[in-house]
Amino acid sequence: MEATTLITHVTTNNTNNTSIHGPVVEEVEGLIRVYKDGHVERSQFVPCVDPSLPLELGVACSDVHIDKLTNVWGRLYVPTVTNSTSVSKLPLIVYFHGGGFCAGSASWSCYHQFLGRLSAKSRCLVMHVNYRLAPENPLPAAYEDGVNAILWLKKTRNDNLWSKQCDFGSIFLAGDSAGGNIANHVAGRLAAADALIKPLKIEGTILIQPFFGGEARTETERRVENNTESSVLTLASSDTWWKLTLPREANREHPYCKPVKITTRTLVCVAEMDVLMDRAMEMCDSDKKMIRCVVYKGVGHAFQVLGESQLANTLTLQMLCDIDAFIHHSEPLN
Numbered sequence: 001m002e003a004t005t006l007i008t009h010v011t012t013n014n015t016n017n018t019s020i021h022g023p024v025v026e027e028v029e030g031l032i033r034v035y036k037d038g039h040v041e042r043s044q045f046v047p048c049v050d051p052s053l054p055l056e057l058g059v060a061c062s063d064v065h066i067d068k069l070t071n072v073w074g075r076l077y078v079p080t081v082t083n084s085t086s087v088s089k090l091p092l093i094v095y096f097h098g099g100g101f102c103a104g105s106a107s108w109s110c111y112h113q114f115l116g117r118l119s120a121k122s123r124c125l126v127m128h129v130n131y132r133l134a135p136e137n138p139l140p141a142a143y144e145d146g147v148n149a150i151l152w153l154k155k156t157r158n159d160n161l162w163s164k165q166c167d168f169g170s171i172f173l174a175g176d177s178a179g180g181n182i183a184n185h186v187a188g189r190l191a192a193a194d195a196l197i198k199p200l201k202i203e204g205t206i207l208i209q210p211f212f213g214g215e216a217r218t219e220t221e222r223r224v225e226n227n228t229e230s231s232v233l234t235l236a237s238s239d240t241w242w243k244l245t246l247p248r249e250a251n252r253e254h255p256y257c258k259p260v261k262i263t264t265r266t267l268v269c270v271a272e273m274d275v276l277m278d279r280a281m282e283m284c285d286s287d288k289k290m291i292r293c294v295v296y297k298g299v300g301h302a303f304q305v306l307g308e309s310q311l312a313n314t315l316t317l318q319m320l321c322d323i324d325a326f327i328h329h330s331e332p333l334n
Helices: 109-122 141-156 178-191 219-224 235-245 277-286 310-328
Strands: 024-028 032-035 040-042 059-067 072-079 090-096 125-130 166-176 202-208 265-271 291-296
Touching (some): 059 109, 072 109, 072 141, 090 109, 090 141, 090 178, 109 125, 125 141, 141 166, 141 178, 166 178, 202 310, 219 235, 219 277, 265 310, 277 291
Parallel strands (some): 090 166, 166 202, 265 291
Antiparallel strands (some): 024 032, 032 040, 072 125
16 A cells, blocks of 8 residues: 555645635645635645655555545554563654644654654554644544554454554553643543443553643743744744634634643653653643653654654663563653
8 A cells, every 4th residue: 555645744845826726825845835715735844755665674564544535544663572482562753743733744754753763662553543634623533543543453454464562451541742642632532431442451641741731820830932944843833723723713722722630650751851841741740640851852753753853862772672661661752
């Protein structure tokens, strides 16, 4: 199955449509433009790639249809080499990408590389969900796609060769930025419908720089604000993502902007130079018994997928180790 046959929501930038679609009403420069008539343009900010991976990584990858009606699909990573012959089945990470709910793809090269490494390092299967994007599909569409992905796993768990390697009683919901928000809210929805997904079990959540918000500004929002040198997410772009994503007339006090309390183990990965740092730390402080927090110093938002510095590379490797330790209970985390 070729990724290019599945990706229909990604469009190229075209600045000549202004007269056809009216003026631009919302924009995040270099990523998305929304016109008065509702037309949406997305730039090819990151190249899309097919599922192939280097053989030496020891991970097989393929694309799967989850819901043909909504064009929701997933990219599946399966380790071909494990570190222990005693482990018969492997945990499953269900991952949601970032992009302010409005951009991003499971075929973006930066995520493909990161999740291939995560699968190899953590000895886990990974299913990266290509959920529907706002503003065409505002929240809660992405949450619904996340729940449906779990239901698809339940329905097809006996139909695939890869599923024989999967421990469906050890599923972790994970994501970065908007994907972290999605993982949190999907976990909350599934907790309220536990009987619906049995025998599948959500063992934990992994939230990487989760995208939460509020009307009142935090200290890190004021400090980092629009400093693109330290963080790819600025306060201005954060506000725009929420405008494009939330229901009409809602503000940043809407429940979708806030974390939901869940009872599973949670790892929160925080970047010191991230505009979202305070909101993540507030979540960590709310339940220190169930939530583990790791702060990566000197780096900004999305450093693990977009950072190119030596520090970003070093801390990305540390993050992979931290996630591995969290999943397999091999404490301590840094």
